[in-house]
Amino acid sequence: MIGWIIYNGHLPSKKFINFANWIKDAGLNKGIQMETVKNNHVWVELGTNISGVINDKHLSTPNFVIFHDKDIALARQLEQSNIPVINSAAAIEICDNKITTYQQLTKDSIPIPKTFVAPKIFEKTEKVELDSFLIIENYLSYPFIIKEAYGSFGEQVYLIETRQQYVDKINELKGVPFVIQQFVATSYGKDIRINVIGGKVVASMLRKGNGDFRANVNAGGSTEPYSPSPKEKALAIAAAASVGADFAGVDLLFGENGNPIVCEVNSNAHIQGIYESTGINVADYMIDYCIEKVKGMKDL
The missing domain is CATH 3.30.470.20 (ATP-grasp fold, B domain)
Structure with missing residues (x-):
């Protein structure tokens, strides 16, 4: 059995390659041939009567892919090539x-906490109609939370304690999708x-x-x-x-x-933090699940 772990090749943090290696070691311990693969080494190929992926490492086609990236187009193309992708492109x-x-x-x-989706504002909008955002004060009291739609590690989450902070953040996030959310004190x-x-x-x-x-x-x-x-x-x-x-x-x-x-x-x-806290290697459970999923698909 062959498995790939795909991660983003252009993210500088070691967390991503460490995660891939963590999964690789868990797979090797189960006797699976595992390959860590950067997403930029696997290209989607499309054309008339052509639909698939190419890779520059001449890797064998995997029995499954653990997809630790957000390159949704690539994940979807692998699925269309009848390769089990975990998690699926849709879930990602x-x-x-x-x-x-x-x-x-x-x-x-x-x-979930009470949540309001902010209306879309285009990045080049010169002036935001700020009064329209004040309707939220009728539904949420300060402080409340603003979260950018895309973000990780809590870095795009803001505690808003005053109207001035609220107005300033709206102007700052112009062009960025976000939600306004109840603060769970x-x-x-x-x-x-x-x-x-x-x-x-x-x-x-x-x-x-x-x-x-x-x-x-x-x-x-x-x-x-x-x-x-x-x-x-x-x-x-x-x-x-x-x-x-x-x-x-x-x-x-x-x-x-x-x-x-x-x-x-x-x-x-990521799973290293929970291992350091609990001593539980989640990677082992992930590999066991992949093995059972692939076997189940073969039995169909």
Whole structure:
């Protein structure tokens, strides 16, 4: 059996190659021939009566691909070439855009913070009609959250405490899709990361911010092992299923009365941090799932 792990070849952070190597080692330990592949070494080829992919490494066609990137066109083309892609192009596309994620979760009655999708503003708009944005003050009190639709590691999430901050951020984000969201004060600086693989919870940790409203480790937070309640487990599994993710890092907030709320669903969740916190190697579960999925498809 041959597996590829595709990651983005132009991202400078070592996190992405480390993730790919982590998965590769887990596959090799199971006797699978694993290849780490940069997305820029696999090209989509299209033309009259031509549809497929080419690679410059002369790699053998894989039995499955673990797709740890957001190159959705490439993921979709691999699927059209009848190669199992995990996560699917559709799941990656939903999770990549927070607006699409929240729309999908709402469609499936998954609890999320109250969320408003900001109207589209073109980047070259000279003057924003700011009064139209003040309607939000009738539905949310300060502070509230603004999240850019595209972003990772909590870096595009902003706590808005005053009208002036709100107006300034709207002007700053001109041309950027974003949502305005209820601030869940009961979860200030803490959340739960739950890793779901194939509809099962395999690992979980509590994340705490270091004086920051965000709990992301990249923002200076810390982690510790966490045993989720049956309700938290069920919600994480339901959220992953809602977006169609085989693998997901589901982030839950502590709502009022201890009721969990979905903050985000990550289709490309990193796994080294949860290993360092819990000692659980999520990569092993990912490889086991891929093996069973490929075998199941052969039996059809």
